[in-house]
Amino acid sequence: MSALPSGGSAPRTLPSRPASAHQVTPSSPASFSFWLVVVLVVVLFSGGLFGYDQGVISGALSGIKSTFSLSPMLVEVVTSWVTLGALLGALAGGELADRIGRKRTVLVAGALFTLGAAVQAFAPETAILVVGRLIIGAGVGVGAVAAPLYAAELSPAAWRGRFVSAYQLAVTIGIFLAYLVDGWLSANDDWRIMLGAAAVPGLLLFVVALIAPESPRWLMKMRRRSDAARELQKVTPSADVEGELSSIDSALSREASGASWSEVLRPEWRRPLMVGLGLAIFQQVTGINAIIYYADQIFGAAGFATEASRTTVTTWAIGGVNVLATLIAIAFIDRLGRRKLLLAGLIGMAASLIVVGGAFQFIEAVAPAAQASASSAPSVAGIVTLLGLVAFIVSFAFSLGPVVWTVINEIFPGRVRGRAVAVCTAVNWGSAFLVSQFFLSLVGAIGSSATFWLFAAFSVVGWVWVYVYVPETKGQSLEQIQQIWKTLRK
Ligand code: BGC
Numbered sequence: 364m365s366a367l368p369s370g371g372s373a374p375r376t377l378p379s380r381p382a383s384a385h386q387v388t389p390s391s392p393a394s395f396s397f398w399l400v401v402v403l404v405v406v407l408f409s410g411g412l413f414g415y416d417q418g419v420i421s422g423a424l425s426g427i428k429s430t431f432s433l434s435p436m437l438v439e440v441v442t443s444w445v446t447l448g449a450l451l452g453a454l455a456g457g458e459l460a461d462r463i464g465r466k467r468t469v470l471v472a473g474a475l476f477t478l479g480a481a482v483q484a485f486a487p488e489t490a491i492l493v494v495g496r497l498i499i500g501a502g503v504g505v506g507a508v509a510a511p512l513y514a515a516e517l518s519p520a521a522w523r524g525r526f527v528s529a530y531q532l533a534v535t536i537g538i539f540l541a542y543l544v545d546g547w548l549s550a551n552d553d554w555r556i557m558l559g560a561a562a563v564p565g566l567l568l569f570v571v572a573l574i575a576p577e578s579p580r581w582l583m584k585m586r587r588r589s590d591a592a593r594e595l596q597k598v599t600p601s602a603d604v605e606g607e608l609s610s611i612d613s614a615l616s617r618e619a620s621g622a623s624w625s626e627v628l629r630p631e632w633r634r635p636l637m638v639g640l641g642l643a644i645f646q647q648v649t650g651i652n653a654i655i656y657y658a659d660q661i662f663g664a665a666g667f668a669t670e671a672s673r674t675t676v677t678t679w680a681i682g683g684v685n686v687l688a689t690l691i692a693i694a695f696i697d698r699l700g701r702r703k704l705l706l707a708g709l710i711g712m713a714a715s716l717i718v719v720g721g722a723f724q725f726i727e728a729v730a731p732a733a734q735a736s737a738s739s740a741p742s743v744a745g746i747v748t749l750l751g752l753v754a755f756i757v758s759f760a761f762s763l764g765p766v767v768w769t770v771i772n773e774i775f776p777g778r779v780r781g782r783a784v785a786v787c788t789a790v791n792w793g794s795a796f797l798v799s800q801f802f803l804s805l806v807g808a809i810g811s812s813a814t815f816w817l818f819a820a821f822s823v824v825g826w827v828w829v830y831v832y833v834p835e836t837k838g839q840s841l842e843q844i845q846q847i848w849k850t851l852r853k
Contacts, residue, residue: 396597396598396599396600398576398598399517399598399599401571401574401575401576402513402514402517402518402526402575402576402598403526403529404571405469405510405513405568405571405572405575406510406511406514406526406527406529406530406533407529407530407532407533408473408533408564408567408571409469409472409506409507409509409530409533409568410510410529410530410531410532410533410534410536410537411533411536411537411540412476412502412503412506412537412561412564412565412568413503413506413507413533413537414534414536414539414540414541415537415538415540415541415560415561415564416476416479416500416502416503416537416561417445417503417534417537417538417541417655418537418538418540418545418655418682419541419544419545419557419558420442420445420558421545421656421659422541422542422544422546422548422549422554422557423545423554423557424438424441424554425552426552426553426554426557427441427492427554429552430554431492433489437489440493441489441492441493441496443796443800444493444496444497444500445496445499445500445503446500446792446795446796446799447497447500447796448496448497448498448499448500448502448503448504449500449503449504449507450500450504450789450792450796451501451504452475452500452501452502452503452505452506452507452508453505453507453508453785453788453789453792454504454785454786454789455501455504455785456468456472456504456505456507456508456509456785456788457508457781457783457785457786457788458781458782459471459781460509460512460581460781460785461584461781461782464577464581464582464585465509465512465513465516465577465578465581466513466572466575466576466577468505468508468509469509469510469513469568469575470569470572470573471505471509472502472505472506472509472510473502473506473565473566473569473570473572474502475501475502475505475506475565476499476502476503476506476564476565476568477562477569478565479495479496479497479498479501479502479561479565480495480558480559480561480565481495481559481562482494482495482498483495483496483499483555483558483559484555484556484558484559485555495558499561502565504788504789507788507792508784508785508788510530511530511768511769511771511772512578512772512780512781512784513578514527514529514772515527515769515772515773515841516578516579516580516581516780516841517576517578517579517598519599520838520839520840520841520843521697521838522697523697523769524696524697524701524765524766524769524837525693525696525697527765527768527769527772528692528693528765528768528769529693530765530768531692531764531765531768532686532689532765534764535682535685535686535689535764536686538682538685539678539682539686541557542674542677542678542681542682543678543682544560545557546674546678549674576594576597577590577594578594579592579594579595579598579607579608579611580611580777583611583615583777584615584777584778588608591608591611592604592605595607595608607840610840610842611777613842614776614777614841614845615777615778624782626778626779627779627782627783627786631848632775632779632783632848634848634851635775635783635848636775636783636786637832638770638832638833638834639770639771639774639775639783639784639786639787640787640790641828641832641833642763642767642787642833643767643771643788643790644790644794645763645822645824645825645828645829646763646767646791646794647791647794647795647798648794648798648821648825649709649712649716649759649763649818649821649822649825650755650798650815650821651759651763651764653798653799653814653818654681654752654755654756655681656802657799657802657803658673658676658677658681658752659673659674659677660803661752661811662676662677662745662748662749664723664726664811665722665723665726665741665742665745665748665749666726666744666745667741667745667749668741672741676749680749680752680753680756681752681753681756684753684756684757685759685760685764686760687760688756688757688758688761689760689761689765691757692704692760692761692762692764692765692766693765695761696769697837698837700835700836700837701766701769701770701833701835701836701837702829702833704761705763705766705829705833706829706830707758708759708761708762708763708766709758709762709823709825709826709829710758710826711755711757711758711762712755712758712759712762712818712819713822713823714754715751715752715755715758716755716815716818716819716822717815717819718747718750718751718754719747719751719752719755719815720811720812720814720816721812722744722745722747722748722751723744723748723810723812723815724812725744726742726744726745726748726811727810727811727812729744763825770833770836771787771788772784773841773844774836774844776845777841802814805817834851
């Protein structure tokens with residue numbers, strides 16, 4: 364079974380050059396304005412809704428199944444069509460972000476989140492529920508493109524990593540809250556409340572986005588210099604507004620006119636596209652969502668026999684740890700830089716996946732005997748699995764989780780940024796869909812241990828690939844980052 368996309372093949376087909384041949388120019392610290400807080404709120408709500416809507420379905424399914432007597436095929440549709448909606452939403456989000464602006468695209472996401480949640484909560488039949496799933500998925504996709512892009516373009520360079528990582532922090536908080544809400548409401552199978560609850564933050568996102576500033580970079584692209592100056596002044600009052608606008612302007616004028624989809628593929632932007640796509644793929648093929656979606660079943664197989672013990676470890680060891688470890692990234696991403704976090708995290712991920720695979724090797728060898736005497740206490744191998752998965756989540760959460768979104772949102776030139784980010788986001792969703800869709804079949808075909816070792820192998824390939832291809836972008840303005848690609852082309 365080779366359902367997973369081969370993350371290892373992409374880098375080999377691409378030109379190899381040393382990635383560190385550029386300088387890091389530290390930017391001056393900025394003061395935190397009220398408008399920057401508004402930007403942060405937009406980012407946090409978008410990320411939180413992404414995480415919540417992704418995590419909540421696991422607990423809602425059993426109630427939905429009994430209300431609508433779903434066939435197994437419809438269960439899959441209800442579960443996975445959010446990903447489908449997200450894939451389409453991500454592609455549309457890039458187009459929208461470039462055409463109507465970053466802020467209005469976030470407004471669209473807020474409206475979709477609210478509408479989708481309401482349609483699901485009041486769905487009288489399966490078909491309407493599926494429409495609601497698609498709408499919420501589209502909201503997730505549009506928001507996943509617009510919010511990090513918005514964060515990257517509105518934050519001062521010295522804080523950009525932290526702002527985009529705050530988006531990832533919100534995603535993890537959303538997943539954690541979804542696990543908690545599922546736990547609280549599962550006794551009565553209140554699936555309508557579980558799914559409908561997202562309408563409240565959706566509406567809040569819409570309201571906050573109404574007053575939020577627009578991206579000065581997008582306004583400059585639309586040749587609205589005075590609006591751009593006003594928004595830049597609002598967000599970073601201490602900035603040298605004229606200097607920054609001129610730098611944005613000259614970066615824009617250096618780039619050829621008439622950005623189209625085919626332009627995203629132009630040879631001079633192939634390098635950032637390769638970096639963005641590679642990161643998007645490696646973030647998924649190393650297994651994070653197999654663990655996020657199927658934690659309950661993995662813990663069940665590892666000997667956590669009672670539902671209560673599984674819910675507790677899933678909520679706290681996966682959901683809670685994911686939130687806490689993301690804070691590490693926020694603290695260090697703008698100090699240590701992107702490369703160090705990625706490289707350290709991938710080592711941790713590979714090592715912990717090897718351990719989890721080993722534990723499953725043991726569990727699979729002795730499983731029948733252990734299962735027969737299933738007590739409520741997990742075995743030693745079960746505890747090793749738990750610790751291995753915690754180590755994996757920690758390693759992912761301080762590295763690939765936030766850093767991938769940060770880098771994807773800072774490496775592209777302004778003209779194609781919206782579309783290029785959208786392509787990377789859609790590829791990330793496509794890879795997530797493949798992994799989550801085929802994880803259980805893969806386990807069935809080659810066993811749990813081999814599956815985790817496969818994820819470990821992808822982490823090793825990912826490490827080499829990051830080492831060779833991903834440049835350091837810490838502390839540089841979005842315009843300075845474009846110089847890196849020029850240096851590499853020479
Ligand atoms: C990934 C998601 C994943 C989440 C887990 C994000 O960066 O894109 O697919 O579920 O991290 O925290």
